[in-house]
Amino acid sequence: MPFILAMGCFIFSAVTLALWRMERNPLFAIIPTTAACSFFRLLQLLRIVKISTPVLSRVGQISYSIYIFHFIFAEYLVPDTVQYLFGDHGGDLTLLGSFI
Numbered sequence: 802m803p804f805i806l807a808m809g810c811f812i813f814s815a816v817t818l819a820l821w822r823m824e825r826n827p828l829f830a831i832i833p834t835t836a837a838c839s840f841f842r843l844l845q846l847l848r849i850v851k852i853s854t855p856v857l858s859r860v861g862q863i864s865y866s867i868y869i870f871h872f873i874f875a876e877y878l879v880p881d882t883v884q885y886l887f888g889d890h891g892g893d894l895t896l897l898g899s900f901i
């Protein structure tokens with residue numbers, strides 16, 4: 802069973818990447834479905850294969866904390882910082898500043 806799930810995850814991921822590289826193709830619209838199928842199989846695989854390492858658990862805690870707290874910085878600090886650094890010099894610099 803784990804092999805079948807791993808192959809399903811790999812196949813749906815490969816299909817997603819292949820569709821992503823296509824330009825102006827109506828099949829591009831099914832990328833969310835193929836990606837969801839890939840993630841579903843990955844989650845099913847992780848339920849079967851129990852991985853319990855303290856390092857992996859700590860990485861999960863830290864990444865979740867970053868996910869929670871980045872909204873505070875993105876909402877309140879970034880706009881003021883970008884305005885201070887770049888002023889009204891256009892959207893490209895503002896976008897660049899938002900990524901920094």
